[in-house]
Amino acid sequence: MKRIVLAAACLIVVATVLQALFDYSRLRDRQLFGHLVHRIDTDRPVVALTLDDGPTRRFTAPLLDILDKAGVTATFFLTGREVTAFPEGAQAVVDAGHEVGNHSWNHRRMVAMTPWEVRRQLRETDAAIRALGYEGPLHFRPPYGRKLVVLPWVLARQDRTTIMWSVEPETDLAFDAPPQDLAAHVIETTQAGDIILLHGMYSGNDSSRAALPLIIAGLRARGFDFVTVSELIALEAAR
Template identity: 40%
Template sequence: MKRKIIILGCLLLLLFGVCILLFQISKSRTFQFFGEIYPRVETQQKVVALTFDDGPTRKHTDEILGILREENVKATFYLVGSAIEENQGETEKIIQEGHEIGNHTYHHKRMILVSPDVVKNEIETTDELIKKAGYKGDITFRPPFGKKLFALPFYLSEHNRNTITWDVDPETFVEKSEDIIKYTLKNTKNGSIILLHVAYDSRAESMKSVRPIIKNLREKGFEFKTVSELLSIKN
């Protein structure tokens, strides 16, 4: 009896350990079970990619596009399918300004413990909407919340698609614009992928940070690339 309890205890402990491990892997920015994942690219060149997640939204697309136009920067927008559908015009504006568009799923849900069918649907519906808006380039993929486990990386790997995460995410650690700028400048290195959200009212501090981040990184000698350009440098 005692032995049975010990064995059961060990099994439960093991199961708990496996769960913790899978949880860590599901949110890892640098590892997944299948295919390529890029939190940044390895390069000697002073290049960096500015990426914006979520949206598009009617309220804030013009503002971010205006800043990027004035600063002459091409960025990468990871757009959500349902928002593209609602804001077709904003999507077209982003494309017309020459920015890169990435796929950020249709529903923006955590893509763990989901079926292959759900994955296929989330990605392919969004691809179609991006193309329908007139986008012609490669479409990289970024998982909502950076979460993935089995089915998502498997689909992406089978379709030769890269998973793009990030290595500089100031909003995870700080809130105020001056801190977002400071954090970004301190942590950006060659080949970094910077993640910001500017599509919603709650992200005003991030929006305020975009121009100073661009100006300061330029002063440090960095050049801005889209994610695909960054990947091609690496390759």
Template identity: 35%
Template sequence: MNLFSRKAILTITVLAILFSLGAQTGYTREKNRKYFEERGEAVWEVPTNQKVIALTFDDGPNPAYTPRMLDLLKKYDAKATFFVVGSRVNKYPELVRREIMEGHEVANHTYNHKYFTRMTPDSIKNEIKLAEDAIVKATKRRPLLFRPPGGIYNETIINSAKELDYLVVMWSWHQDTRDWRNPGVKRIVNKVLKNARRGDIVLFHDHGGNREQTIKALEQILPELTQRGYTFVTVSDLLQLRSNLKVDN
């Protein structure tokens, strides 16, 4: 038996042992984006033949920035989705009510903005339910969409949200503005405008630091995309416009 054959046999043996251990411990490979999209359990963007984009804002409401963003959205007849944090909803319920009154969508972003990397399903569901209770108390409406903090997702997180009748909504990978890092107005604007496609879900923040750059960027993004013929819709409305047609921007 030559050296190559011995190495091949050793490799096959090791793989067989690892497979056996995996079967015994119940280990499964982590599911990816495609898996959850195909099952309809999570959304990153929506294929559509209509020229629509969904703007989303995380972590609010914030009394200094949310009202100014709402004013801008109103100016351009743009509807958006606000993924709110329950503890902040309890502090500023009037802002969440304004979002609803002006035709925007309010969605669940947990109660304390905790990252779910090491949390049990019960703890995850508790965070979601507490936020839901705060939203319902403020608006008399139950949210339908959920976004996990940090965009962290796995089977446990998505299944926990699903058990509470939520659809997990992420964002288009090419439309992560990273505005929370204050990268500069120009970078935020270019990120959105240079990558704009039909059915995009764009990520912004209305809390979590100084959001002046986000506001200044929106002052350029909203009129430019409006001029290009885009309509700004809520995520739920975007989901209703799903199409199997090839998208052509």
């Protein structure tokens, strides 16, 4: 009986530790090593709009068209595999003057990856983006926002900033929430210095694409300007 109780207690401890590690890996505002930015403290009415994944043949152009018509420069976190599969789309993002970041090679969760595999994911995605002629900074955003020990350690060794976010309507509501609801959530909750996360590269992101012009118009009506992630970081560095 004592062995059964001890085994059960051990299982509870292990489950508790695993849950704690899982929860920590998802935190937006901290990691074990290196520099992480999820927003900045500023009195200036500026926000950074970020778009994850892609490029894709069907939906990169519509996103770029929305941003172009609104005169907004965003930060795109692209995957190396998709950049290589559709370089024309990635080139269009660069040519439109948007900032580009590294979002891994194939969007696998990187929490349990070896240091070698993390470095390979970073290196090959960097190379795919640089092949487009992009010369700007290459910040990194972890797939699904997950990071624990190895990934932040490698990023810190490379003096690389992890970019997370502070406004996430698709998770706070749902990916298929009505566009008006997604937009209202962003417009009502965004504060100066926030980093907004949206997706729009796939067929399941119809609501987000439809919400994007509403978000831009609503935030501008509140007096916000849009900057890239690097511009946002520079504001904090200048304080």
